[in-house]
Amino acid sequence: MEASFSTLGLHRVIEPIGALPQAAYRLDTRPDLWADEVRLRVERLNLDAASYRQLSVKHGGRGDLVRQEVRDTIAERGKMHNAVTGSGGMLIGVVEEVGPHSPMGLVVGDRVATLVSLTLTPLHITDGLRQWDGRSEQAPASGHAILFGRSAAAVLPADLATPLATAVFDVCGAPALVARAVHQHAGGVPPPKVAVIGASGKSGCLSLAAARRAGAGLLVGVVPDEREAELLRHAGLADEVVAADARDSLALASGVRQAAGGDVDVTAVCVDVAGCEGGAILSTAVGGTVIFFSMATSFTSAALCAEGLAADVTLLIGNGYARGHAEYALDLVRAHRGIQMLFEARLTAPGAGPRRQGT
CATH class of the missing domain: 3.90.180.10 (Medium-chain alcohol dehydrogenases, catalytic domain)
Structure with missing residues (x-):
């Protein structure tokens, strides 16, 4: 995309204009990249513990209702942002495209964990989270996510299982x-x-x-x-x-x-x-x-x-x-x-x- 952009992701904020992405209510999740952005193909969401606990308690442990609320939140807000706890989590994905001015050092094909909150990460889910039973913090998912110039991510280590590495990165x-x-x-x-x-x-x-x-x-x-x-x-x-x-x-x-x-x-x-x-x-x-x-x-x-x-x-x-x-x-x-x-x-x-x- 040729329009001006901010390394902070301000260009992705839909409402309210002028807010930082974390504080914003809704983000732009279009897959087209600004020059410093990276697009990931999403494989797994990892909800933070406080958010997952709140959702599970609210819905009496019913995983189907937890899944529905997470799915609806992402669809409405363009990110995973729990309205009660104010938190989100992080995700695992594969780098699909890298903008020409991205400072992150990632290359297409890298399998990474995001080190920034889902509350500020533009996120679009395409599978309705149907592979997730809603009974754990880690949710298999398909879709895409966008990282800004000042985002952070780490390439997954080859010597640790993905669920273990995901859990570690969530609290690192x-x-x-x-x-x-x-x-x-x-x-x-x-x-x-x-x-x-x-x-x-x-x-x-x-x-x-x-x-x-x-x-x-x-x-x-x-x-x-x-x-x-x-x-x-x-x-x-x-x-x-x-x-x-x-x-x-x-x-x-x-x-x-x-x-x-x-x-x-x-x-x-x-x-x-x-x-x-x-x-x-x-x-x-x-x-x-x-x-x-x-x-x-x-x-x-x-x-x-x-x-x-x-x-x-x-x-x-x-x-x-x-x-x-x-x-x-x-x-x-x-x-x-x-x-x-x-x-x-x-x-x-x-x-x-x-x-x-x-x-």
């Missing part, structure tokens, strides 16, 4: 940011203590491994029940495992403090349920850092809770992107059989998705 921003936060607290004696809430989930187990690599001392993994606790103990990623409801602020903080011998320096919230802000803040020492990765987080509640508790802690929003985050996450998976085991358990569980706390 979490371990990179945890490592950065731990580095900032490292160097003292004793080394920083870290708690990961939702530690047996995808982003949670990666965050534990990243914290250890970054120089953390004691690692506390918080899970919702004893079944998840046994999984995490078997994976060998945490020094202490606590079974607690992350929504019960006092019980969560008490469990973390007992396991850690006091408050921790860094707390990572990796659960796909709402109401976990208070316990994470109460578990964190003065001058510590709380990182919120879940799209179920109320960032307003987190800020006001910290203020109301007179908690002098740094609150970070995990934005899903950090330079080199995809390869870093893959390296952690390759290095830790325990991570692979936990991911495989998620991917093979019947009806996997809304049952768990970890994302």
Whole structure:
């Protein structure tokens, strides 16, 4: 297409004009490319955990109704953007065409995972998602998607199965940011203590491994029940495992403090349920850092809770992107059989998705 374009994708916004693609209500999904764009042939959508949980709970676990709502949302908005959670997910696809000025370095035939949210990715589905039963986060799909000049994507690794690599790429921003936060607290004696809430989930187990690599001392993994606790103990990623409801602020903080011998320096919230802000803040020492990765987080509640508790802690929003985050996450998976085991358990569980706390 010869018309002027923006590396931010502003030319794809239909309404409201002037909004960025993520904030827009509807996007232009035409397959013709502007000069810096890339078109993908879609193979699989991966809904983020918070979005899938919300849809499954709303429809009482009926996969056909979940599928219908996702299909209708994409058709209406030209992207997958959950109106309740505000989140979407990512996708797997094959590069069909590359614009002459694309800076992404992709070539036709590359099989890639997008590293930007479906809430800002122009998406057109042609098969009605008929191969998906609506009972898992990963949905086989046919259609096309568009990446802008400032989008990000990673070529799928040859040594990992596609469902596993897809799940890793969906949460790969979490371990990179945890490592950065731990580095900032490292160097003292004793080394920083870290708690990961939702530690047996995808982003949670990666965050534990990243914290250890970054120089953390004691690692506390918080899970919702004893079944998840046994999984995490078997994976060998945490020094202490606590079974607690992350929504019960006092019980969560008490469990973390007992396991850690006091408050921790860094707390990572990796659960796909709402109401976990208070316990994470109460578990964190003065001058510590709380990182919120879940799209179920109320960032307003987190800020006001910290203020109301007179908690002098740094609150970070995990934005899903950090330079080199995809390869870093893959390296952690390759290095830790325990991570692979936990991911495989998620991917093979019947009806996997809304049952768990970890994302």
